[in-house]
Amino acid sequence: MAEITALRTLHNRLRQRLALDLAQAASRIPAFAAPGQPVRVMELEFPSPLGIAAGFDRYGHLGRRASALGFGFNEIGSLGPADMARLRLPARGSARLGINLSLDARHSTEELGAMFRSAWKQADYLVVNLIGPTSEPLMQRTERPRLRRLLAALRRETHTSNLPGTRRVPLVAKLRSLPQQPPLELAELLLELGFDGLLAAHDPGPPATRQRYRDWQHDMQQAQACRQLEQLHRLCGHDLALMSVGGIQTAAHLRARLEAGAELVQVHTALMHQGPWIARGLLARVSERS
Numbered sequence: 001m002a003e004i005t006a007l008r009t010l011h012n013r014l015r016q017r018l019a020l021d022l023a024q025a026a027s028r029i030p031a032f033a034a035p036g037q038p039v040r041v042m043e044l045e046f047p048s049p050l051g052i053a054a055g056f057d058r059y060g061h062l063g064r065r066a067s068a069l070g071f072g073f074n075e076i077g078s079l080g081p082a083d084m085a086r087l088r089l090p091a092r093g094s095a096r097l098g099i100n101l102s103l104d105a106r107h108s109t110e111e112l113g114a115m116f117r118s119a120w121k122q123a124d125y126l127v128v129n130l131i132g133p134t135s136e137p138l139m140q141r142t143e144r145p146r147l148r149r150l151l152a153a154l155r156r157e158t159h160t161s162n163l164p165g166t167r168r169v170p171l172v173a174k175l176r177s178l179p180q181q182p183p184l185e186l187a188e189l190l191l192e193l194g195f196d197g198l199l200a201a202h203d204p205g206p207p208a209t210r211q212r213y214r215d216w217q218h219d220m221q222q223a224q225a226c227r228q229l230e231q232l233h234r235l236c237g238h239d240l241a242l243m244s245v246g247g248i249q250t251a252a253h254l255r256a257r258l259e260a261g262a263e264l265v266q267v268h269t270a271l272m273h274q275g276p277w278i279a280r281g282l283l284a285r286v287s288e289r290s
Contacts, residue, residue, distance in 0.1 A: 019272040020057060026276040027065040027093075037283055039072070041263045042170035042196045042241045044124060046096050048072035049258060050279050053245045053266035054100035054127070054174075059086050064093030070279030071095050075266065078102045078129045081115040089122060099123040100174065104134040105143075109153045116154055120161045125170045128154060130186075131201050148189060155193045170196035172243065177202050182228040187235055195240065199266075200232060202246030208269050216247035226260035233261030249274070251285035 037048045051073035052066055058076060066074035076087070077100030089097070099119040103112065119126055128151065129135060138147045151173070158171045173190050175183040177200040187198055202225040203212070215221055225247060232242055244262035248254055249270045257265045271278055 015272055016056065019276075020062065023057075023069060023271070023276040024062050024065075027062060027068040037072075037287065039263065042125060042172075043168060044096060044170065046072035046264065047094055048279070048283055049264050050254060050283060051075060051095070051098075051264060051266050052271060053268035054078050054098075054129070056268050056271060059083070060089040060097070063088075063090040064095045064097055065090050067093045067095035069276050070283055073098055073124070073264065075100050075127060077127070078132055079115075079119070080104060080134070081107065081111055084115060084118045087122065096124040097122070098125045098127055098172075100127040100129050102129050102132050102134050103138065103150065105137040106134070109150060112150065112154060113157045116157050117161060120158065120169050123169055125172055125197070126158065127199060128171070128173045131174055131176045131205065148193075151189070151195075152193055155195060159194075170241075172197035172199050172241075174199040174201060176205075177225075177228045177232070178204065179224045179228075182231045184231065184235055187232055187240065191236065191240055197241035197243060198232065198236065199243040199245060200228060200262075202228065202244065213249075213269055213273060216249060222247065222253055222256060226256050229257060229260035229262055251282045254282050255286050 039046050039049045047067055048070060049072060051071050052075060054075045054077045057063070057074055058079070060076040062074060063076070064074065073096035075098035079099065080102045099122065101115060101119055116126065130139065137143060138150070155171060158169060162168045173195055175186050175198060177183055183200070190198055225244070229242060229244055236242060241264070242262050243264040243266065244257045245266035245268065248257060248265055248267050254265055267278065
């Protein structure tokens with residue numbers, strides 16, 4: 001069983017690397033103009049509401065050039081303090097750049113603050129990743145006071161960085177949102193602390209499998225994700241921008257997430273399966289139905 005898991009992990013890594021290489025090559029090819037669907041979210045202008053989820057372009061090799069493929073934003077990471085020196089961000093491109101940062105229970109507030117200050121200089125928005133294995137200990141109810149202190153400290157750090165000049169970098173938290181378990185309590189905490197956005201992850205996480213990809217093609221599973229978004233939207237209103245990731249494969253999926261309350265939507269596995277032009281196709285079909 002361990003050997004099968006290791007082979008599956010290796011296969012996924014190779015497939016993702018190939019998909020990233022293909023996306024980088026495609027972003028340099030002159031092509032027809034991407035569908036123009038700009039949106040304003042968290043006081044930022046995004047060329048389109050569809051973006052790339054963290055984990056695909058971890059160190060930013062595609063970076064802002066994702067706009068050439070029709071994506072409005074590209075979220076790199078997830079990164080820890082030791083990863084910041086490995087960033088290789090192309091200067092060209094108009095896609096917004098998000099940096100997804102691991103909240104590691106083993107790191108001190110000072111270490112996390114230094115990481116945020118480094119990322120703030122390069123990002124259009126920052127994401128606190130609360131679904132990774134390093135943050136799992138902080139998700140225990142007994143650790144809620146510590147989680148609150150860390151999130152409050154990072155919110156103050158971002159607020160302080162935003163004060164000196166005119167540049168403002170919004171702060172988002174990525175939370176797991178599973179069937180019957182939308183993170184309403186944590187969303188209330190984000191509202192209380194003054195976060196700018198909430199990224200709802202509707203998938204249970206790795207390992208990605210073909211069966212899970214097929215499962216997301218069922219209307220029932222898509223409807224569950226939309227119900228979670230609707231619950232979060234009723235709670236958050238316009239005070240917390242909603243983002244959605246997990247299972248988006250078609251224009252109908254994208255449209256449904258937006259109608260349920262998501263202002264920005266991310267793809268990951270579908271980008272690997274359908275290729276670098278997926279954004280152009282999805283956005284064009286959404287435009288046709290608008």
